[in-house]
Amino acid sequence: MTTLTTTSDADTDASPDSSPTDGDNTTTLRLRDLHTTFSSRGLTVHAVRGVDLDLHPGEITVLLGESGSGKSVTAKSIMRLYGANASFAGTVVLDGRGDLLAAGPKEMLSVRGPEIALIPQDPSAALDPLRRIGAQIVEVLRQHKAVPSRAAAKARALELLGQVGIPDPARVYRSFPHELSGGMRQRAVIAIAVSCDPRVLIADEPTTALDVTVQAQILALFRSLIDRMGSAVLLVTHDVGVAEEVGDRIGVMYAGRIVEYGPAAEVLGDPRHPYTRALLDSIPTPGVERGQLRSITGQPPVSGELPPGCAFAPRCPEAHDRCRAADPVLVDLPGRRLAACHLLTDDPDDTDTDTDTDSTAGPDSTAGPDSTGGPDSTATETSVETPAPAGEESAA
């Protein structure tokens, strides 16, 4: 339903603060108002509630958030990796391929792998336990006709295994998954993911199952591969440390929405949304201990039963009446950032806001009153019109 030319898009583009990102040469993948709903046996779960996101080549965009916030669902919805019980709304535009949510199953088969690849969370679960590693790489290469012959496939597979830092590719090629360590397995999984030079790489908590030293190695490998291939990367994590280490941009997710977005250093250095602040405060000793985001008081909402108004209100230290009445929308902040919190829209007593400050984008005022706060209220999103990325300058 939402296309690239919604009012909000147009308005934000027009606003002087944010540079337009219409230049398709810098946006590989563009999500607009993505909704994902699961329904099974009469139960409906609105897991993603209007996410806007742009992925740029050579750049790592981190989705950060607690367990259950909808990070994985966002990531997998891009590839449409759900069965018949999931329904989507919005658009997922892959540069040059159009809207993936409208694409046929055949077309999705050619998108998955060569265009968008996934690195799943658990490396041991991502491999067929009964097939040798080599066969699993060759299978993908052959599927997408990335190589002319079986022999070429084998050569390429060995080359890939070398590229992901496996010391003895020939042995690993012949190994079964259970014969490898977790780190080696994850490298093999990465080798499969990058085998067809995908333009978009989605990594769903690629290092959570690994121990800390291996984690650092894998992240470094990740970074170098991306620098070389120039893929646009969406990295899902609940680990602030990981986000800090490799993220170029960060989107903080809460209850199926992005509540804060911006360049990594700025979001982590100067969080503007109370939830982001709570996230960062929950890290015991940054850099030493991995931040596990467990110590925010209260529980995240269950996706079926959202509170009216701001979904974070029940746990927010700064919640006030307005928060329980209306859902805040993402507003532009100085420094190419966005956040969705009533505290950022100077309006202490009136829910029907006027555009007071320079940082408040126009559409917020029109969207605000609509948001009566039911779980189904979907009318409140402005797009995350990301400011000109670092990648643009380097690409230009």
Next chain:
Amino acid sequence: MIRFLLRRLGLAVPTLLGVSLVIFVTIRIVPGDPVASLLGPTGSPEARVELTHKLGLDQPIPVQYVTWLGRVGQGDLGRSIAKQTDALPYVWEAFRNTITLSLFAAAVAIVGGIALGVIAATRRGKVASAISSGVSLFAVSAPQYSVGLILIVYLAAGRGWFPTGGMRNTTGADAGTVADLIRHLWLPGLSAALVPLGIIARMVRSSMLDALSADFVEALRSRGLPEWKIRWHAFHNTLPSVLTIAGLQVGYLLGGVIFVEVVFSWPGLGLVVFQSISQRDLPVIQAGVLVSALAFVVINLIVDTLHGLLDPRIRR
């Protein structure tokens, strides 16, 4: 792999001892006095004592067991009362025909069961799935003798499409050929296959569903593999456990096949046991059970080996 096999072989030894013990017990629980029945009403007390000693029945039970086990180890399973021959060769002769029938039925059960189970798992929520689930539930419940008789009435006796019984034609153009044997095999094979077919189908269905919901399936999907290739991966992953169940079912065929052999006059172990029951020819029955149990243990060993070959994770 060799070590794995040797360990499996080692594990089979206590099982075999247990089996022999159970059979020994079934020999001992026979009511009545064996000496009296052998001697008849005219036996003198002296003859009684002598025969009791000769049979070893005056020994303590454990000694009797060891003695019996020693004889069994040499292939002496006693003499058939009705035929007045050694039980083992007699039983073995018939058992070869039982193997033929069981192998044929096993092939039917495995092929049919896998097909039915895969359909039930992959066409979920569709008519084909409901039908194949229903068919497998029916198959599991169908007694071999009922199925056999129904098949005879509808496909053999009234129609003449298949022979009503026996294993080979003695006269006619194709007497004794393989084609003739297969013609005789169809109905008894199907009757014997039905129950294991249903069990295998259910097993395949549930492990296929498990495999299709495994994490690696999503990973495969994310790599752009078409659905049939993903199902093939899933199917491959069900094989180790399906093989185990299928192997066991092949073993259990040896039990159910008795009824089939009686119904179809198939000259196998079942028919021999059936005739021995009415003649109270216990040594033959015991020999038959022992041979079947042995075959069962051997099948389990083969299944274990195949399992090791199919699943690299358990080979050590």
Next chain:
Amino acid sequence: MTATQLVGDDTAPTPTEPTAADVIPAPGDGSPSEATPKPALKRRRLGWPARIAGGVCVTFLLAALLAPLIAPYDPLADDRSNRLQPFFSGGHLLGTDGQGRDVLSRVIWGARPSILTGLIPVFVAGIIGTLLGLVAGLGSHRLNTVIMRTLDVFYAFPAVLLAIAIAAALGSGTSNAIIALSVILIPPIARLAESEVARIRSAAFMEAARVSGAGWWSIALRHVLPNAAPAIVVYCTALVGLSIVYAAGLGFLGLGVAPPTAEWGLMVNDLRQFTFSSPGISLVPAVVILIASVAFNVFGDGLRDLLDVKGDGR
């Protein structure tokens, strides 16, 4: 939380171990874990196939109970001049057999020994198997090993063969058939009971009971048994159909009741000589057993699914 964990899911047959004897459904074999995540709500009522099957089972039980009242003829009264009458002839709904006896009456009277020989072994094996499972599950490690390894031996036989061997050794007769069937049904029930007990034993409330100093019997009877019972009962229900088939099988082989008593298995064997001359009548008892078997199995399966739900929910 409540211990009604079903015969299912978590006791799925392990690949390396033999599962239950013969066609005895392995605990868990009929209830596959579905691909979807654990559904929050499931049906709490029997599906229509199970309800129809339940109706058929009740019909069989009633027929057995009320045989003297509803059987149109004396099942033993032969009438040589009236041999092999076809269906619906001369007041014989299902015709007459080779000795002119009314087949319907024999089927109705035959339900008594047939169903009894099927039901009693399940009861007996259910009690003994549960006891063995309790002792093995709550006893010392060594006791557990001894009991469970002994039971394993029985898995080395095709169950039917073992039943035949035992029944043949003991001699023909209903009670011997019941003994033989009980013996082969004990191992799978004991295995299930043992795994249930092991599961319950690790539950939190057991620790509380132990700490409070409750004795073995008190723990077994007051805490473990009530929690293990539903799963065991449902599993036993699922075994009834099978047991009836085995019982008729023994009768068929001449190891059950003696002629001329009406019993389904014996009738199958008696009538199969007429497959050419009176094919319809020759099939009657075979089909009756088939219907009974399917009905009891479908009903048992439905019950399994139903209780599975209660086990998951709170």
